[in-house]
Amino acid sequence: xxxxxxxxxxxxxxxxxxxVSNWAVRVRRHRRGDGGPLRRDPEDRLAGxxxxxxxxxxxxGVTTVRVLLVVAFLVTQGWVLPLYFIGWLMIPPAGSDxxxxxxxxxxxxxxxxxxxxxSLLALFMLIATAVNEQLLETYGWPQVxxxxxxxxxxxxxxxxxxxxxxxxxxPLEGLGVTGATGGRRRVSRATALRxxxxxxLLAVGLGWLLSEHESLALLRPLGGLVxxxxxxxxLLGPWWLRIARDLVLExxxxxxxxxxxxxxxxxxxxxxxxxxxIQHRAExxxxxxxxxxxxxxxxxxxxxxxxxxxxxxVTSLVEGVREIQxxxxxxxxxxVEVVTVGDCxxxxxxxxxxxxxxxxxxxxxxxxxxxxxxxxxxxxxxxVILTVxxxxxxxxxxxxxxxxxxxxxxxxxxxxxxxxEATVQSAPGEGTKVTLTMPRTAQQSGYGPKPDEARR
Amino acid sequence: xxxxPGDQPGxxxxxxxxxxxxxxxxxxxxxxxxxxxxxxxxxxxxGEADDVAPAIELIERELPDVVLLDVHLPGGGGxxxxxxxxxxxxxVKFLALSASDAPEDVIxxxxxxxxxxxxxxxxxxxxxxAIRRVADGDAVFSHRLAGFVLDxxxxxxxxxDVRPSFDPELDQLTTxxxxxxxxxxxxxxxxxxxxxxxxxxKTVETHVSSVLRKLQLSSxxxxxxxxxxxxxx
Numbered sequence: 292x293x294x295x296x297x298x299x300x301x302x303x304x305x306x307x308x309x310x311v312s313n314w315a316v317r318v319r320r321h322r323r324g325d326g327g328p329l330r331r332d333p334e335d336r337l338a339g340x341x342x343x344x345x346x347x348x349x350x351x352g353v354t355t356v357r358v359l360l361v362v363a364f365l366v367t368q369g370w371v372l373p374l375y376f377i378g379w380l381m382i383p384p385a386g387s388d389x390x391x392x393x394x395x396x397x398x399x400x401x402x403x404x405x406x407x408x409x410s411l412l413a414l415f416m417l418i419a420t421a422v423n424e425q426l427l428e429t430y431g432w433p434q435v436x437x438x439x440x441x442x443x444x445x446x447x448x449x450x451x452x453x454x455x456x457x458x459x460x461x462p463l464e465g466l467g468v469t470g471a472t473g474g475r476r477r478v479s480r481a482t483a484l485r486x487x488x489x490x491x492l493l494a495v496g497l498g499w500l501l502s503e504h505e506s507l508a509l510l511r512p513l514g515g516l517v518x519x520x521x522x523x524x525x526l527l528g529p530w531w532l533r534i535a536r537d538l539v540l541e542x543x544x545x546x547x548x549x550x551x552x553x554x555x556x557x558x559x560x561x562x563x564x565x566x567x568x569i570q571h572r573a574e575x576x577x578x579x580x581x582x583x584x585x586x587x588x589x590x591x592x593x594x595x596x597x598x599x600x601x602x603x604x605v606t607s608l609v610e611g612v613r614e615i616q617x618x619x620x621x622x623x624x625x626x627v628e629v630v631t632v633g634d635c636x637x638x639x640x641x642x643x644x645x646x647x648x649x650x651x652x653x654x655x656x657x658x659x660x661x662x663x664x665x666x667x668x669x670x671x672x673x674x675v676i677l678t679v680x681x682x683x684x685x686x687x688x689x690x691x692x693x694x695x696x697x698x699x700x701x702x703x704x705x706x707x708x709x710x711x712e713a714t715v716q717s718a719p720g721e722g723t724k725v726t727l728t729m730p731r732t733a734q735q736s737g738y739g740p741k742p743d744e745a746r747r
Numbered sequence: 748x749x750x751x752p753g754d755q756p757g758x759x760x761x762x763x764x765x766x767x768x769x770x771x772x773x774x775x776x777x778x779x780x781x782x783x784x785x786x787x788x789x790x791x792x793x794g795e796a797d798d799v800a801p802a803i804e805l806i807e808r809e810l811p812d813v814v815l816l817d818v819h820l821p822g823g824g825g826x827x828x829x830x831x832x833x834x835x836x837x838x839v840k841f842l843a844l845s846a847s848d849a850p851e852d853v854i855x856x857x858x859x860x861x862x863x864x865x866x867x868x869x870x871x872x873x874x875x876x877a878i879r880r881v882a883d884g885d886a887v888f889s890h891r892l893a894g895f896v897l898d899x900x901x902x903x904x905x906x907x908d909v910r911p912s913f914d915p916e917l918d919q920l921t922t923x924x925x926x927x928x929x930x931x932x933x934x935x936x937x938x939x940x941x942x943x944x945x946x947x948x949k950t951v952e953t954h955v956s957s958v959l960r961k962l963q964l965s966s967x968x969x970x971x972x973x974x975x976x977x978x979x980x
Contacts, residue, residue, distance in 0.1 A: 628890060682934075
């Protein structure tokens, strides 16, 4: 049973992947052929995330890997499945160095359970071999290993992965294979009807396959298989559909959450900042009008023309930093000293870095009281580093309440969402230094003033 | 040659001990008088010039400790002054000063032999400090110059860029030098850098001087190309 639904699950992946918003695509592109160590990718998984991990490791599409796995499963008569489970056991999940196996090794009861289940299946296989059951014989034996691995994974995986495993169980419950949770089983009429129908189909199909009747000899293999397939679809179809739907829903929800966070930090950067400025300059009507008008223009261009606030036609990092300098100097009347080393074209990640830098610079201009702010940006082959530093009041980073949106969301959150990192060093009286680091994506590697040349 | 101090009208007859003797070379009269007024209490400003030829003449006559030299002069770049003076008077030290910061000019002036570069936005106290440092033989890097140098030395040199040189070490910066330059570029003072890196201020000065040496002596082709690329920026 196991192998069956396992490779079935591979089937509906392409449709799922297509339906999914660009989020999954982005994640995949971002990690493509990253040259890092082989890691499972629990974010993008159907079962253990091994396929996604392999895909990211080798820089191939995850769907390709899954199709290859299913083909290999059929070609090797089932031996790929235990290999998959061994991979699940041995390859650490992304962002970690400890595999499930490193924990399972010390779990003596788990090892015993795995051995017990494995031997039980082996016994069953022996019996099956004795009665000469061909199909079971070829596909069954490798699964002795699979069952043992699965038991170890089940006992030692992290919570998130266990939840995923649990999601695989309900149909087996329905079939009565696992009696453990039988007590609370409620069988609706529809389910009962479904089971009866599929049982009838199964019986007829099997009967047909096994019948000795001469006149049906030609029809037998075809008709029997069709009926059995129909029975299986009837049984498991709703469950497959639900898993596919859940997967899509989950990804959509994440994409939406990210988008909302992005909008929130943009509104914070532009509208809320301007409102704060207007309060500060309430006694100067002209300045207030000017600020309001500028903000209105910016908001309109973002909402209706899809341009990011502040970003006019900035295409390179240095242009972006210069623009921050201009804006902050104009609005907050604090000189900003800019030093840039190297330059590169902007992508969405570096735009996020610039947005975070803008926020840090505005914060320094507003709160630090320093008479100059230093912005330093360096483009290295693998990363872009940007620091914003002032010699002003400083603050105690630990004492900032969680609800202060500025630093937490606009800087840390934004950097984290795009794979970067932000550190804030500050102490009362010592000034503040915000360091932003963003890895560069592979296609724009290469150092130097290329954007400059393009601009000229 | 006349090395006699004090034949400048208005200047004090004898050099006040401990105070560096300074010549200002800048084509903006307003700027010169401003600097003179502000520095007058701490420095001994022995003369002013507004172009290349008068500057050379004045410097060779006065032999000051430090020449505060504008990068841009009507009759040629500041490097023309340095090149002319350095031949006969290698002891005169130059501190380059500029409002514009066209990198290729700045690098050219440094390569010609200036001991440092500061922007005109610098505060009077910092300028006085920089002049004293240069007079003591140290190098003075503004945050912008640090950025230029990091940029010029940044990429690993492509193979065709490295010409056979006497001293391959001249062609790249050490990790420590890079760290120091990065901090200067971020607006740190030498004292702050020393604290940040757990080294003495003297060590910071040594690193900066060593970077200056590399900048002036490196045969690295990259430097020239880098400057050329920036020419129109």
